Amino acid sequence: MAKANQSPVGKMFDQREFRNALGSFTTGVTIITACQADGTPVGITANSFNSVSLDPPLVLWSLAKSSNSLPAFQAAEHWAVHILSHDQDALATHFSKRSQDKFAGLELERGLGNAPLLAGCTTRMQCKTAYRYDGGDHIIMVGEVMHFEHSDTAPLVYQRGNYAIATRKDLADEAEALIKATAGSTSFDENSISHLLGTAYFQLHGMLREYGAQHGLNDAEFFVLNTLAAREGRKLEELNRLFVYAGHAPLINVLDDMTARGLLQVVVDHGENHEHGLFYLTPLGQELAQQIAAAGRQCEADMMQRLGTVDSLALRMLLRRFISTSDDTLLPGES
Numbered sequence: 001m002a003k004a005n006q007s008p009v010g011k012m013f014d015q016r017e018f019r020n021a022l023g024s025f026t027t028g029v030t031i032i033t034a035c036q037a038d039g040t041p042v043g044i045t046a047n048s049f050n051s052v053s054l055d056p057p058l059v060l061w062s063l064a065k066s067s068n069s070l071p072a073f074q075a076a077e078h079w080a081v082h083i084l085s086h087d088q089d090a091l092a093t094h095f096s097k098r099s100q101d102k103f104a105g106l107e108l109e110r111g112l113g114n115a116p117l118l119a120g121c122t123t124r125m126q127c128k129t130a131y132r133y134d135g136g137d138h139i140i141m142v143g144e145v146m147h148f149e150h151s152d153t154a155p156l157v158y159q160r161g162n163y164a165i166a167t168r169k170d171l172a173d174e175a176e177a178l179i180k181a182t183a184g185s186t187s188f189d190e191n192s193i194s195h196l197l198g199t200a201y202f203q204l205h206g207m208l209r210e211y212g213a214q215h216g217l218n219d220a221e222f223f224v225l226n227t228l229a230a231r232e233g234r235k236l237e238e239l240n241r242l243f244v245y246a247g248h249a250p251l252i253n254v255l256d257d258m259t260a261r262g263l264l265q266v267v268v269d270h271g272e273n274h275e276h277g278l279f280y281l282t283p284l285g286q287e288l289a290q291q292i293a294a295a296g297r298q299c300e301a302d303m304m305q306r307l308g309t310v311d312s313l314a315l316r317m318l319l320r321r322f323i324s325t326s327d328d329t330l331l332p333g334e335s
């Protein structure tokens, strides 16, 4: 253990350290709601939620005595637990702030005891207060679950003060074992990031190249078509530079062939000092490029569907983070 803390008799731990220690216990995130006698709804974000008993079905959570919502929950006979979905972190933040009207603009149903029911959660439970216990600076609320509904939507996770998403670890175990086995080795490592990124790229790209081949495009022509689809009006030198950079042999007859097949056209630009040709796609070339782009989107959507919503979200997030560690100007939305 890196940091030890002992509570001197009659004294408190260092509270911040204690919070940090508790933060290593990863939890889901809930919003717990109830209705006051005057009909006003209350709700707070809580990660102290836990299961207690299956028979009878009991759950618990603890409420800070400092919470504005304390009187409402102390009086409430019923309350509703919402286990949040992976995409509801903004809602969790919203309900963790002290505000008079947390429910403004939210789509609500009403449950037992008129408790407000929020939409979009992975699980909802309607509970009847069974017990309340004193728990230091919190009140421990135990409720009997009277009604529940749940879905397959992945839950939101809270760990070390951050919202997170959870991704399965079964394959990661193998990966970890491999990483350990190859640590320090100088031979080629199939678990290196560069190998994994490269393989993933070629896998995805390979499917698209196949689509290009079905439309009579070889690798070089496929590259030219996509490069011009991204931005047209490029000079021969620029195309050549990109071409060689991508690992192809310099363009020789590719452009002529594609022009002859009606996919490209050259427009002569009368520059200040000299004339040069700029390469554009013809309507036929544009149509083919659009078909390839649509196939690309479909291909990616299929792969992401196989991964599942949360894993594809995790993959995107990690790739973005990976890219921005080397250059945070490369991605839109990064500062």
Ligand SMILES: Cc1cc2nc3c(=O)[nH]c(=O)nc-3n(C[C@H](O)[C@H](O)[C@H](O)COP(=O)(O)O)c2cc1C
Binding pocket: 029, 043, 044, 045, 046, 047, 048, 049, 061, 062, 063, 064, 066, 067, 068, 069, 070, 092, 093, 095, 096, 097, 098, 099, 158
């Ligand atoms: C992730 C997270 C988990 C929280 N868990 C709890 C909890 O279990 N119990 C609690 O009383 N407060 C918890 N809070 C703090 C409350 O959400 C916050 O103090 C409350 O919404 C304040 O509102 P109120 O004073 O209007 O009741 C948590 C906050 C966050 C961000």
